[in-house]
Amino acid sequence: MDKxxxxxxxxxxxxxxxxxxxTSQNLTALRNLYSKEANRRITTGQIVKQLINIHYDKIIGxxxx
Numbered sequence: 001m002d003k004x005x006x007x008x009x010x011x012x013x014x015x016x017x018x019x020x021x022x023t024s025q026n027l028t029a030l031r032n033l034y035s036k037e038a039n040r041r042i043t044t045g046q047i048v049k050q051l052i053n054i055h056y057d058k059i060i061g062x063x064x065x
Contacts, residue, residue: 004050006038015045 019027027044034042 003037004034004047004054006034006042006046006050015048 027047030047031042031044034047
């Protein structure tokens, strides 16, 4: 999977979820990596939003072609 690309955007809906400790550590590492690369704070929501859209395009988007 390619790295995510963060451009300015708006958040539209609040979503809350719980994760296990290992997933939380992984998420923190990803957030720190992308924040460093983007030279700004990247939020969990931004990461999750892109992952959902990538997954949708690969799973559902292919079925609509």
